[in-house]
Amino acid sequence: MKNESELFCVGKYHKMERFLEVCLLLLLHDEVGYGYGLIEKLDYFGFKEDELNVSTLYRTLRKMEQDAWVTSYWEEGGPGPKRRVYMITEDGKKELAQWVMILKARKARISRLIEQYEHLENKIESEDNHGTIQN
Amino acid sequence: MKNESELFCVGKYHKMERFLEVCLLLLLHDEVGYGYGLIEKLDYFGFKEDELNVSTLYRTLRKMEQDAWVTSYWEEGGPGPKRRVYMITEDGKKELAQWVMILKARKARISRLIEQYEHLENKIESEDNHGTIQN
DNA sequence: TTGTTCTATGTACTTTATGTATATAGCTTT
DNA sequence: AAAGCTATATACATAAAGTACATAGAACAA
Numbered sequence: 001m002k003n004e005s006e007l008f009c010v011g012k013y014h015k016m017e018r019f020l021e022v023c024l025l026l027l028l029h030d031e032v033g034y035g036y037g038l039i040e041k042l043d044y045f046g047f048k049e050d051e052l053n054v055s056t057l058y059r060t061l062r063k064m065e066q067d068a069w070v071t072s073y074w075e076e077g078g079p080g081p082k083r084r085v086y087m088i089t090e091d092g093k094k095e096l097a098q099w100v101m102i103l104k105a106r107k108a109r110i111s112r113l114i115e116q117y118e119h120l121e122n123k124i125e126s127e128d129n130h131g132t133i134q135n
Numbered sequence: 136m137k138n139e140s141e142l143f144c145v146g147k148y149h150k151m152e153r154f155l156e157v158c159l160l161l162l163l164h165d166e167v168g169y170g171y172g173l174i175e176k177l178d179y180f181g182f183k184e185d186e187l188n189v190s191t192l193y194r195t196l197r198k199m200e201q202d203a204w205v206t207s208y209w210e211e212g213g214p215g216p217k218r219r220v221y222m223i224t225e226d227g228k229k230e231l232a233q234w235v236m237i238l239k240a241r242k243a244r245i246s247r248l249i250e251q252y253e254h255l256e257n258k259i260e261s262e263d264n265h266g267t268i269q270n
Numbered sequence: 271t272t273g274t275t276c277t278a279t280g281t282a283c284t285t286t287a288t289g290t291a292t293a294t295a296g297c298t299t300t
Numbered sequence: 301a302a303a304g305c306t307a308t309a310t311a312c313a314t315a316a317a318g319t320a321c322a323t324a325g326a327a328c329a330a
Contacts, residue, residue, distance in 0.1 A: 026255070059288085109181040110245075191317065214277095214326080
């Protein structure tokens, strides 16, 4: 059993990054998947070709396997070269649950910033119009 | 004039990070501020003492000055040691506006992920209950 | 008036996450 | 057999952030 500080999403520092990992965990929770195939599915979460490069994806999957959030096996016999197919583990499912909580907090912070910015925009607008006559 | 690829929030890769910079730009848009003083205000955006270390803040402010998003002057005569006071520039205001757009997109992506996760949770729940009798 | 603490700013080193480029290898197609 | 596609993987470089430490003057207390 990990100690408490490690439990909360390994790495202690909840950066905005690592969104890719969370998306992958979610996709693999639904069904097994392999590298190239996952790229297409990631499109749903806003990862366009220009944003996600293949190397990053493969590296991330291998790292996730090292962390035991996923496991893999080789799938042969299908069309084309054999594929390394990934499955989520129980640890991976727990990790995903933690990440979702973090993302909820993150979303709240972003919302607050946007809200403040829009408040500021309105203030500037009304200052600009102060003393002038509208057409 | 910067070229177009640079214009859209210098750095081309809109990582989830750099949230600190955006918060600082927003705070400085409202009124001038100095390092130590800004720390307290950052609390509003969820930066707790354990998350934000002083070094990071000062480094970030200096970097932002290099990028010409803010300018600074020394304020002497007040109580305690002199302070470097930062002001936002017109470039900084433009940068902030761009960042707010990026954060809106980011928020939408996070929302989508959370939504999918909750959908999955419900599915698992109903599978668990399938064929069993509720008390 | 000397030493300690607090405020305030800053630099140096390290780690982590990610971008970029390139390598390999087998299947497919011509 | 050569060229191209699918699929996976590694090596090197950069960027963002964490960690530790350095400086310096003001305030305060002994």
